[in-house]
Amino acid sequence: MATFSVHTGDAPDSSLTLVRDGFSLPALLLGPLWFVWTRAWLGAFLWVLGVGIVAAVGAARWVGVEAALAAALAVHMFMALEASEFRRRSLIRRGRRLADIVDARNRAEAEIRYLARRFAASNQNMSQPVPRAQGQRAEAVGLFLNGA
Helix, strand or coil, X not given: CEXXXXXXXXXXXXXXXXXXXXXXXXHHHHCHHHHHHCCXXXXXXXXXHHHHHHHHHHHCCCCCHHHHHHHHHHHHHHHHHHHHHHHHHHHHHCCCEEEEEEEECCHHHHHHXXXXXXXXXXXXXXXXXXXXXXXXXXXXXXXXXXXX
16 A cells, blocks of 8 residues: 545645655656656755765765765665655645545545545534533533533
8 A cells, every 4th residue: 555645726626636655766767857847846956966966076086986876876766765755845835735645555546535535524514413421511621611
C-alpha cells in the first residue's frame, strides 16, 4: 500500500491533485526537468546547486573521482527521496490545501477512497443529538459544556 496526500483548491469544484509519498523514479531519472515540470522550483534550484557544488569540488580535484561520483549519486538519491515533499510544498504555496491523507494501492483507488470519505462526511446529519450514556452529566466549564 502507498500513502497519498490529496490537495484541493478553494473552489468546491476544483480538481484533486494526488501526491504519492516515497521515492520518485521520474525525479531520479529526469533530475531538475521533473522538478520544473511539476513546478517545484525550490527542488529544481537545490538539485542544480547540489550537483553544481559536487561538480565544482570534483573539477578542482579536491577529492577523487570516486568521491565526487558518490557525492553526486547521494545528491540524486536525496532529491528523489524528497521529491514528493518538494511537490507538496509547491502545491501549498500555490494555494492548494492539504485535504486528506489516503492509503491505497494506486492513484485511482486513492481518489475513490478520498471521495468516498468526503461523501460519507457530507451525508452525516449533524442536527440529531448524540445520545448520552446513563448517569453521565454535562458540566459547564467556562463557556463550554464538558461532556456529551
